[in-house]
Structure formats: structure tokens, C-alpha cells
Amino acid sequence: MPNIPDHLVNLKGGFKAFLSPPPEGVVRLTVGEPAFDTPSAISEAAIKAIREGDTHYTRGEGRESLCSSWASYLRERWSIPVQDDGIVVTPGAKQALLYAMMVAAEPGDEVILMAPSWPTHVEQVEIMGAIPVLVKCQQPSFHPNLDDVAAAITDRTSAILINSPNNPTGAVYTPEEMQGLVRLAIEHDLWIISDEIYTELIWNETEHVAPAAIEGGFERTLTVVGPSKTHAMTGWRVGIFAAPTPVAKVVGRLQGNTCSHIPAFLMSAAEVAANNWDSVAEFRGDYIRRRALMMDLLNEIPILSASEPEGAFYMMVDVTSTGMDATTFAKRAMDEAKVQVIPLESLPGGEGFVRLSYAAEDEVIKEGVKRLGAWLNSQ
Ligand SMILES: Cc1ncc(COP(=O)(O)O)c(C=O)c1O
Structure with a gap:
């Protein structure tokens, strides 16, 4: 095969490795997309x-x-x-x-x-x-x-x-x-x-x-x-x-x-x-509620430290007090707590942090954070 340029061979897949659909029963707190349907006026x-x-x-x-x-x-x-x-x-x-x-x-x-x-x-x-x-x-x-x-x-x-x-x-x-x-x-x-x-x-x-x-x-x-x-x-x-x-x-x-x-x-x-920003205003209300929900639930897990996000729908959670690096934390959270999160260990400036998305539905957020809490308590 002729040569593929090195800078393309070495391209990384971003967060893809952590976004692949997990086995059934795993709660995903990873996906960066709204858990809503496209407003019908747009689809129509x-x-x-x-x-x-x-x-x-x-x-x-x-x-x-x-x-x-x-x-x-x-x-x-x-x-x-x-x-x-x-x-x-x-x-x-x-x-x-x-x-x-x-x-x-x-x-x-x-x-x-x-x-x-x-x-x-x-x-x-x-x-x-x-x-x-x-x-x-x-x-x-x-x-x-x-x-x-x-x-x-x-x-x-x-x-x-x-x-x-x-x-x-x-x-x-x-x-x-x-x-x-x-x-x-x-x-x-x-x-x-x-x-x-x-x-x-x-x-x-x-x-x-x-x-x-x-x-x-x-x-x-x-x-x-x-x-x-x-x-x-x-x-x-x-x-x-x-x-x-x-x-x-x-x-x-x-x-x-x-x-x-x-x-x-x-x-x-x-x-x-x-020209359609009304549904966005509705979505905003849901995000505000979900952000508060995730924040409150995470605050009940003292070993994790979450910083209050100012925008978007991602939360940075510092996992260093668990004694695990972020990659180990994410791997074990997936295997043992059945929760998918994104470790930022390999990103400069992200060491010790995992990213949680609160774009998910309320029930998913509740179940995911509950599982993380129970898993960490059992350590
Ligand atoms: C910061 C940022 N920019 C751009 C995009 C991509 O947007 P699109 O889906 O429209 O390509 C994303 C998606 O995750 C994002 O997080």
C-alpha cells in the first residue's frame, strides 16, 4: 500500500472511544447531544x-x-x-x-x-x-x-x-x-x-x-x-x-x-x-433543571468535586480524591458501576477530571449519579 501521510495516520478519534454505545444496562452520562426531538416545524x-x-x-x-x-x-x-x-x-x-x-x-x-x-x-x-x-x-x-x-x-x-x-x-x-x-x-x-x-x-x-x-x-x-x-x-x-x-x-x-x-x-x-427560537427557550428550562439535579446529586458524594458549569451541558468532576486517575476511574465506573463517563486524563489541563453530560434525561442523570455514589461508597 502506498504511504498514508503520518499526520493523518496519527489522527486521534477525539472522545469517540468513550462515546461508543455501551453494553445494555450501562447508564450513559457521556453524550453531547440534547435528549429532545427536533422541533416538528423543522422536521416538517x-x-x-x-x-x-x-x-x-x-x-x-x-x-x-x-x-x-x-x-x-x-x-x-x-x-x-x-x-x-x-x-x-x-x-x-x-x-x-x-x-x-x-x-x-x-x-x-x-x-x-x-x-x-x-x-x-x-x-x-x-x-x-x-x-x-x-x-x-x-x-x-x-x-x-x-x-x-x-x-x-x-x-x-x-x-x-x-x-x-x-x-x-x-x-x-x-x-x-x-x-x-x-x-x-x-x-x-x-x-x-x-x-x-x-x-x-x-x-x-x-x-x-x-x-x-x-x-x-x-x-x-x-x-x-x-x-x-x-x-x-x-x-x-x-x-x-x-x-x-x-x-x-x-x-x-x-x-x-x-x-x-x-x-x-x-x-x-x-x-x-x-427563525425558531421558542423551542430553544423550552429546552433551556430543562437544562437548567437537569444541571441543578446533577449538581445536587454529585454534592452528596463528598469524594467527588464538581464545579458548577456556567454554560453548555457538561460538568467537570474532579476525581483525584478517589485515588484513581481519570482513565482508571472511567474504566472502573463502566465495569463496576455500569456508568459511562469521559475521562479527560489524556487532554492537557484535564488530568484528574471526568466529563459528565447533563443533556441526558432526568431519570438517566438520577440513576447514573446514584450508581456512582453506591459504587464509591462500597470501595
Ligand atoms: C465545541 C463544539 N463545537 C462543535 C461541535 C460540533 O457540532 P456539529 O454537530 O454541528 O458538527 C461540537 C459537538 O460536540 C462541540 O462540542
Whole structure:
């Protein structure tokens, strides 16, 4: 067999190893997707589009009215001054992030990420043949230390990746932190890749300030959002790339030369999603309840220490007092307590922590945490 490039052979599968469906009877506190059905208005729009024969090639960036709807959302909701032709609708936010990476990182460039980082962000830097530079966040807040970020910038740095609210830590960066990161990017003429997939899911008083809404930020920020998490649409594979028009034109050509566009009949559904935030408000209520439920139940297990997440639907749980490292903890929790959690041991900055998702239903959360408590008590 001819050679497969080393940087591709060495690609890791992110959290995949811990997300595979476990044997029956195991409680999963791992999955990063809402335990809701996609709102029916969205599903019906797709069904209608198929019935009406919306099954042909179309505009690569996404239908004009679709792009315009998401541009309006970003302008009105987050004050991002994007034009309608600054939007490219992609197969999932992940693909939008990859396009952003293609724009912002050439082979040998360094990309700064806050650690612990969602593994896909790191792997996408690797796909580009660029170098991930992981800057550990402060603990226990998991907020970035701007001096450490500044110290990590070199002549080879091309981009800073920001993901707030954050997966896996649940941290929501303050407006001052966002401003500080944008200031550094301006000073060093860097791109910002801003993964804002969880911005509708913030649970404290922090106001989300998009880097692209900060003075001097828009021209250098590649913003990624999408309906996967907010509208329970993870399996639909719809994501939104937003940037200054010249950048979106490049990304439109990247998409045109690769997957062409998202399925034509999903475009009507994705447009309905851009204008449908009522169900998201309902989901929010459920998440707030589930977050409190998981927090209360974990607080009854003194050997575990959970930090209150500010956003998204993940909880960082410090397991060091159990005497186990996070990987051993996760393996034994699976084998002995029949609970699946994600160990962050192998992620710089995540040592000693497991990630629990409270996107699961109430009963699943109750059963999972109860089992963890009983198992740890029996040690
Ligand atoms: C931080 C972050 N960005 C992007 C994504 C991917 O979103 P999508 O399913 O739209 O590709 C995820 C999914 O887990 C995520 O956690």
C-alpha cells in the first residue's frame, strides 16, 4: 500500500472511544447531544421539501434566504456585522470549523487553544499540518489566563481558537476576557476561530460577547454556530460559517469543490431553525433543571468535586480524591458501576477530571449519579 501521510495516520478519534454505545444496562452520562426531538416545524419543512422535489444541486453556500436568515440572527442576537453573503451553510459545525482552520492555519503554523480543549479542535489543527499550542486554563474556573496566552504567541502563531461556552469545561468567558483575547489577536495580526455552538446555553449572568462584535474583531474572526445543540439537530448535519464576505467567498469555493452544499431539502428546515427560537427557550428550562439535579446529586458524594458549569451541558468532576486517575476511574465506573463517563486524563489541563453530560434525561442523570455514589461508597 502506498504511504498514508503520518499526520493523518496519527489522527486521534477525539472522545469517540468513550462515546461508543455501551453494553445494555450501562447508564450513559457521556453524550453531547440534547435528549429532545427536533422541533416538528423543522422536521416538517424537510419532509415537505422532499415531497416537492427539492432534491437537486443548488447554491453551494446555501440558498440566499437561508444565508440571510442566519446572518440576521447573528446581527440581531450577537451584534456580529456579517453580510448575508458572509454566510456559508456547512454539513455540521465541525465542517465549518475545518474550513475556518483551512483559512487560518497553513502547515507549520501554530494555533493557540485553551486547555483542556475539545479534541476535535486539536485534531483539526493536526489535519492542516499545523501545530496545536495548548495553553492551560486557570483552575477551578477553567477561564483563560491572558498572560499565559500572550506568552504562548510566537512568530509562527497564526490563530487563536476560542470556544465559549466551552466543551468540555462549561466555562463562559467574560466580556473582559473576550476583549483581551481579541486585543492580543489584533496586536499580533492573528485570526480568531470562534466556536460559538453553545452561546444560547449560558446559565449564569455572563453576557456572551462575540469576538466578531468587538471593535477590530470582525475582520479577523471566523465564527461558527449552528442548530445542532440548540434545536436538537445533531444528526441533521447543519452548521453555519460566518465571516467577512471575502473570506466567505473563499470558503464557498472550498465547499463547492468538496461536498457542493448541504442536502437541498435540509435548507428549508435550516431556515425554519434560524427563525425558531421558542423551542430553544423550552429546552433551556430543562437544562437548567437537569444541571441543578446533577449538581445536587454529585454534592452528596463528598469524594467527588464538581464545579458548577456556567454554560453548555457538561460538568467537570474532579476525581483525584478517589485515588484513581481519570482513565482508571472511567474504566472502573463502566465495569463496576455500569456508568459511562469521559475521562479527560489524556487532554492537557484535564488530568484528574471526568466529563459528565447533563443533556441526558432526568431519570438517566438520577440513576447514573446514584450508581456512582453506591459504587464509591462500597470501595
Ligand atoms: C465545541 C463544539 N463545537 C462543535 C461541535 C460540533 O457540532 P456539529 O454537530 O454541528 O458538527 C461540537 C459537538 O460536540 C462541540 O462540542
